[in-house]
Amino acid sequence: MxxxxxxxxxxxxxxxxxxxxxxxxxxxxxxxxxxxxxxxxxxxxxxxxxxxxxxxxxxxxxxxDRDALAQGVVLAVADGIAERGRLLLAEESDPFEALRRFVCIAVEEKSSALCPLMSHRINLDDPVIRSARDRTEKVAIELLERAQRAGAVRDDIGAGDVLVAVSQLARPLPGTVTAGMARFIERHVTLFLDGLRAPAKSPLPGRPATLEDLRAQHC
CATH class of the missing domain: 1.10.357.10 (Tetracycline Repressor, domain 2)
Structure with missing residues (x-):
């Protein structure tokens, strides 16, 4: 029994x-x-x-080991951003609002602050890492191009421009307390998003930054 x-x-x-x-x-x-x-x-x-x-x-x-944990963190962040981005593509009817929310998600997930993990602990040529990165980048491109087709976002930027800006805006200043930076980051992300809106107030120098341009910099 x-x-x-x-x-x-x-x-x-x-x-x-x-x-x-x-x-x-x-x-x-x-x-x-x-x-x-x-x-x-x-x-x-x-x-x-x-x-x-x-x-x-x-x-x-x-x-x-530490490297396995670092890879797990990077994959979790990348997959989380990609999944939430796909939901925005499916559920958010306003193209600019979808892009705005995606940028805020990427900032919230602290994706830019994890860049050192990728350069020191992660093999960028690992197929699993590459696949996760590709999924995230694909969603970013789709959200940006949808907003551009709708005339909501200026047409002289590329996905690389968006990702560079997110990286810089989300990274805390040296010597600052990370938690205390949140209110500053929110303000400057909003300023950046306003700068994406069409029609553009002033021309940008150079050409739109592509994802290939970013990869050439070896984050």
Missing amino acids: GSAARSASAPAAMPRARADAARNRERILAAAREAFVRVGTEAPLDEIAKAAGVGNATLYRHFP
Whole structure:
């Protein structure tokens, strides 16, 4: 009887275990993202585990070393931005509002502050990393071009211009407290977005920046 009861409960226990593991993974990635942005990729892993509310063994079970954790953070951020961008394409009827919200999402996810992870800890030629980057860039291009076709955004910019601006605006100034920068970042992101609107108030020097231009700079 006891054996039968244990067998009956096993299928229910397994989904719960998987759900718990998935939640632990998400908490670890969120805590690592904040720690890496705040103090760099050498942030103590035991402090990341503590912030996530898990033990060190749980962290290492999901991410055996620092490089694996860094890759997990970058993938989670890229996939999160791409997924939310796809929802905007499907659900937001105002093309400029969709682009505005996408820019704010990228800033909120601190994607630009994670650039050092990609250059020091991540192999940019890894197919998994490249695929995640391509998905995010594809959504950015679609949102920008849709807004341009609608006449809502000036036509003398490219996706590279948008991503460069987001990178610069979202990165805190050296020596500042990251949390205290939020109100300044919000103001300057709004200024940038207003500058995207058509008709343009003044011509831009040079040509629109492409994603290939950005890759040539080796972030």
